[in-house]
Amino acid sequence: MSVDSWKVTLPCTRAEAEAIDAGAIEIDAVLMTTEEVEDDREHWRLDAYLEHEPDAAMLAALRALVPSAAGVEPLIEALTAADWVAMSQEGLEPIREGRFVVHTSAHPVPPPPGGRAFLIDAGRAFGTGHHATTSGCLAMLDRLAERGFANVIDVGTGTGLLAFAARELWPQAAVMATDIDPAAVDVTRENAAHNGVAGIDLVVADGALSKAITARAPYDLLIANILAGPLVSMAPELAAIADTGATILLAGLLETQREQVVAAFAACGCTLDAIDRRGDWTILRLTAGAERYVPATPPDPKGRDGWALDI
Known part of the structure; x- marks a missing residue:
């Protein structure tokens, strides 16, 4: 089967996961964090899904999100369409x-x-x-x-x-x-x-x-x-x-x-x-208030990249 995308997995802490979930991160990947052990602050996981095979720069950017994983080799997987279907429903x-x-x-x-x-x-x-x-x-x-x-x-x-x-x-x-x-x-x-x-x-x-x-x-x-x-x-x-x-x-x-x-x-x-x-x-x-709100200045749309919540 042909490779449709790639997945990079690194361990992380709950604090790192919360920072990833809450922040607008300019990385060309879909980021998902998962609790590995219930109510354990130290055992979480970061999965990054990419359209292309990750290069050194991408791996470095992902590592920067999870400093606790320093020294850990990332797990890199090539994904087929069948892999996506299985993972998405698991x-x-x-x-x-x-x-x-x-x-x-x-x-x-x-x-x-x-x-x-x-x-x-x-x-x-x-x-x-x-x-x-x-x-x-x-x-x-x-x-x-x-x-x-x-x-x-x-x-x-x-x-x-x-x-x-x-x-x-x-x-x-x-x-x-x-x-x-x-x-x-x-x-x-x-x-x-x-x-x-x-x-x-x-x-x-x-x-x-x-x-x-x-x-x-x-x-x-x-x-x-x-x-x-x-x-x-x-x-x-x-x-x-x-x-x-x-x-x-x-x-x-x-x-x-x-x-x-x-x-x-x-x-x-x-x-x-x-x-x-x-x-x-x-x-x-x-x-909302009893009167229609009118902004004092026009809203500034700058810095909106990544505002949709990945869930």
């Missing part, structure tokens, strides 16, 4: 959050009574529901089911899962799903077809500055499951497209980053309503 048991079940092709399950099952296979985009941030957002959305939303946006949609949940909960609402990565938007379109989800507008966009997004504003429900740094920098533009009293769900941040994110949105007139903490990760629900 260990991904169905998850259940409220009325929602999320499963892969390898572990199909029926929906619960009155609920909805989504088939989301791991692959080119992230957000299968198995990461605490995505499952936490699903739970938050489920708890909002009785509210009436008319205009919903999912910024950094990944696989489209959260947009699909919004469409299920509020079938009459307008729903838009955006991502900075065109591949993620393609995956969302494919997943929508697989799950029989219709009526979601898909947009490739950097943050909330696209005309396609602002033309549909204001939104009464905003979902942004990305990273803490981009959430802070994007707070003014997200608040600017929010309707008065809109509900805002934020995720992709560690508990240690919560105060910084809350403060950034408080400066834009938003108030914190609820927190769902899942391990080291935190999901926030906020309410």
